[in-house]
Amino acid sequence: MRKVERFMRDKNLEVGDYVRIIEKENGNTSVYEGIVMNPYELSSGETLTLKLDNGYNIGILVDQIVSVEIIEKVAPREELKFEEVFPKKPGLPSVAIIGTGGTIASRIDYKTGAVHAAFTAEELAKAVPEIFDIANITPKLLFNIMSEDMRPEYWIRIAHEVARMLNNGEDGVVIAHGTDTMAYTASALSFMLRDLGKPVILVGSQRSSDRPSSDAAMNLICSVRMATADFGEVAIVMHGETGDTYCLAHRGTKARKMHTSRRDAFRSINDIPLARIWPDGRIEFLRKDYRKRTESEVWVDDEMEERVALVKAFPGIQPEVIDFFVDRGYKGLVIEGTGLGHVPTYLIESIRRATEEGIAVCMTSQCLYGRVNLNVYSTGRRLLKAGVIPCEDMLPETAYVKLMWVLGHTDDPREVREMMLTNYAGEITPYTRFDTFLR
Amino acid sequence: MRKVERFMRDKNLEVGDYVRIIEKENGNTSVYEGIVMNPYELSSGETLTLKLDNGYNIGILVDQIVSVEIIEKVAPREELKFEEVFPKKPGLPSVAIIGTGGTIASRIDYKTGAVHAAFTAEELAKAVPEIFDIANITPKLLFNIMSEDMRPEYWIRIAHEVARMLNNGEDGVVIAHGTDTMAYTASALSFMLRDLGKPVILVGSQRSSDRPSSDAAMNLICSVRMATADFGEVAIVMHGETGDTYCLAHRGTKARKMHTSRRDAFRSINDIPLARIWPDGRIEFLRKDYRKRTESEVWVDDEMEERVALVKAFPGIQPEVIDFFVDRGYKGLVIEGTGLGHVPTYLIESIRRATEEGIAVCMTSQCLYGRVNLNVYSTGRRLLKAGVIPCEDMLPETAYVKLMWVLGHTDDPREVREMMLTNYAGEITPYTRFDTFLR
Missing domain, CATH: 2.30.30.520 (SH3 type barrels.)
Structure with a gap:
């Protein structure tokens, strides 16, 4: 105990x-x-x-x-079996909802105040009864942690639960998740869930239900809609604009929380969203290059190297910061460089030392939008010579999660480079669309 | 030698x-x-x-x-005195252009290939002759370093040169600067230049002149225009959109490079830009709360504590990262937290240890847009109790520069907190405007 x-x-x-x-x-x-x-x-x-x-x-x-x-004292609770309250409706698809914590879960259990109640039938129905007309819902509270406490071991647990449910006949899975680190989890699932052929939708809310502007209900409805669509990838579904009109589905590896509090905080970076979803069920796919639903059996490739760090470069950063991670036995570093992917030149020797000791050093940009290019300026070329892997237009957060996953599979520098530059889950766009900046 | x-x-x-x-x-x-x-x-x-x-x-x-x-071999150069080629025109304002390096400087000296020539009269005139009709130009090449190598000692040198020129009768100063770290330098000048009453304009270019799409000329013209305006602050002037129509002036503490390569990469974050500037001389101020030109004598408050670091929080970050900076004798940390300003809760003990040892720990958000709020969730409240200073809607980069400057003045925790939350140069907006997200 x-x-x-x-x-x-x-x-x-x-x-x-x-x-x-x-x-x-x-x-x-x-x-x-x-x-x-x-x-x-x-x-x-x-x-x-x-x-x-x-x-x-x-x-x-x-x-x-x-x-x-x-x-x-709490009143004695009447125990109702889920199936008694919501008998399966014939003809509806099956969607599992996995609770992991965060504001959306606290929204749903708001009335009883007890988190374990979040996914009992009564509470779910009271909160967002519309979803039972969309699908036969199987709720499962996996754990309840704050989004900021998410870490690789939880990503792995979620991945296995998702795989189990999809392979057991669910048509799609919705994961209720805190928004702080939702994009990191979405990236992790995107890399870990292999041969995925059904929708895996992460959803959260930016405002809990004690505010009149809560976005929890509409986000949940749209995510269940997306979980029944002809779609087979990991996506984040959140408000598309500040009104309650539609949600957007963002590819799991390209999404980022860009605002601390707005309902439409989530954005696709360097990419257009996958789809627009209206609560009434209309889904407009905004692009053609997405994976459709297939009958493949999903499996979890969960080898992750946790000794990886994300380091932001800034004027005045000292080489000792890089040295620290080398000395502590880290296996990989993702640097958020400036501009096209630069760091102060006096850092290059420490970076070279890191790569010589077998540490994978990857470069992204703190601009977030655009693509790193280490061939334009001399500092970039020196970084290339020092063994740095330029991460194209990957988000720093996505590159960080990907490097953990890549290093879980190999520590051979050539293979690490090759895997980092292989597009596994839409994390690299082959060219930058003009219309994706600040959208 | x-x-x-x-x-x-x-x-x-x-x-x-x-x-x-x-x-x-x-x-x-x-x-x-x-x-x-x-x-x-x-x-x-x-x-x-x-x-x-x-x-x-x-x-x-x-x-x-x-x-x-x-x-x-180089041809012997004909030495022409600047004043002979460009005699002062009566009635025009005086603007100094300080070269520090970066793509815009390399653009201007493109034809001779020698950076020292960038600011000779001939080269400047050949490159952008329009500026000589706007102002009597005093060029000064202060140094030539790549933007990624900028650091506090250079910020201080620039500040002193700016103050000297303004107090010697220049009506405004334009600083040509690489774009990678331009926003950091703009923040530093915003805090260091006290009683500023004239325009201090940072300008750069995203494309050098060997590309047909170079933005150097229009940016320089608009920055000289802004340097003659009725304005007395530090601002960044860069392309306002991808075409060659107008530039935007961004307040030095609120600007950020948001794209690795676009001409309109610079954006005001959590704030609207100061002004729109057309190359023909029209200037439209977009707000009323800016400092106008005054006759005050500017002075440089250049006390900076360099043992400060900017640390990004991410799922899986280890407490040893915080401990490292404490053990190495750093005086301040700015954390880029998730969401409203969170970190994994297992980091809080290390943060408490840092503040107990007198290290200033400031919280910003990696969302960039929006405002930190440590009162909403329990993790935030625990961070407050651990002594963390919530940096309102300051950009992480601005908070980093400001903390260096604040710690140059005091190491008393109460005073550090008070100064960090005092609005010295527009770095804190009192409320978040709805129309500033992703603009």
Whole structure:
């Protein structure tokens, strides 16, 4: 039993209880009132999570709790079997919804306050009943972590769950995910899910439901629509503009969260979106070069090398930063260079040392838009000679995830280079379209 | 005498000679043909610079040169005094043009091939004669370095040269600068030039003149126009769209290079541009909240703490990365967090240790657009409690430069926080305008 479960047992706390908690951290005292949430399997087990009255979740370290007062005990829950409430409708496609956490999950469970309830039938129906007219829904809460705590081991768990569901007959999968790192996860799934022939849709929300402008419902509806489409790739589905008119599907390797709070924060970078999706079911594909639905069996290629880092170059950066990663035994570095892919020239010797020690060093651009080109200026040519791999028009975040995946398969420098420059999941566009800048 | 001057003397090389050079680097042999350029004062002195036939410059380490063949000696240059060629025209304002290097400088000196000639009267006139009808031009080549090699000591030199010129009667200053790190330099000048009452305009070009699409001439014309305007701030003037119609002036602290190669790569982030400038002289100010021209004497506040780093957060980043900067005695860190300003929660302890040791830790967002808000989610609140300074809607790059400048003035944590959240040069917008996203 972990610390949080022991704490709950000792204090006689049940999931759903409404409590007042006093926390002391570094001399600061904070008081929180809210509903006790289910401690999740994959958390550290040291944190009690409360759903506050404003709808947000907060984690409180058990060690810092100085008092607990139960204001209201949770009412005994009536257990309804999912299939009893939503019997399968003949003729509808099957879509699995995998919960991983984030604002969209907290939206759905807002009314009970307990995250474990997010995907019970009642809650899902109450929140977004429209989806049950689109597909027979199989909900599965895989884990509940904040988006910023996502890391490779979770990507791998999601990938295996997706594969299991698709190979078990689901027509598509929707993954509810926090928006902070959704694009990183989408990239990881794009590389790990091989022979994918069905839609794998990541969806989130930028505003939780205590705000009138919540985007959770429409995003979920559109993502279920996309999960039933004639499409076989990983995509992110989020608001296409600030109004509730349509969503856009972005290829998993080309999407980026470009705004901290806007509903239409997600954008395709250096590429046009895959499709426009209206909540009423219309789907307009905006391009022809996408994979359609196939009957192939998907498998998970989950070899990932985690000793990889993403490093931004800036005026004044010291060679010791590069040296640090070399000395610590990192296997790969993705640099966000300036402009066409440059770094201060006094860094080149450290980079050469890195590649000579077998570390893969890849170059992207902090401009985000456009393509790196190390052949134009002398600094670029010197970087090429030092063994740097120019990552075309890949996003820095995508190149980072891809390098982890590539290094999971080989550490031969020639093979690493070849794989990094092979287009596995649309991460490299062969030429830059003029109409993709700041769209 | 430095290595390169000794080498040129030994080989009987003169600036302007057309030569063939064979270089050997790590077993690779390269042959270059081009015009010998002037070795600049601030370079390492170990590199011979050639202007290649395609117009680009390349630096070759003297130690790696295995043979030099002079194909054509430079013609003796006729020395004309600048004032003889361009006598001051009565009634015109005075504008100084400071050369620092970059593509725009190489554009202007393209015909002779020698960078030292970039700002002789003849060359400037041949390249962009229109500017002499706008203002009496005083050219000054301060140094010639690639944009990616810019660093704080150069920012300080530029600032002092600008102040000297403005206080000596120039009505405005134009700084020709490489585009890679132009926005960092613009931020630095915005903070260092105090009581500024005249225009300080940074200008560059994305395409050198061997391409038909060069933007150098129009950018230079518009920047000289802006340097004569009723305006008293630091701004970047670059193409406003891909055609040769108008330029935009962006506030120095809010500009960012958003594309590796487009002419309209520079954008105002979280803010609207200051003005639209047509080459014919029309200037349309797009807002009212800018400083107008005043008679104040500008002074340079150049205290900068260089032990500051910009660190991007990503899924899988290890606490050792934060610890490294603490252990190496860095004084400040600017983190590019995810979303509203988050990092993996397992990083918070390292961040707390950093702030407890007196290191300023500032939070920005890798979304770039929008504003950090550490009050919404529990991770944000924990970061606040750990002493992190939320940098509002400042760009990560601007926050990095500002933190160097702030830490040059105080290391008292309360004062650092207060200064970081004080709006010195338009770097913080009080509220986010809806119409500034991806424009």
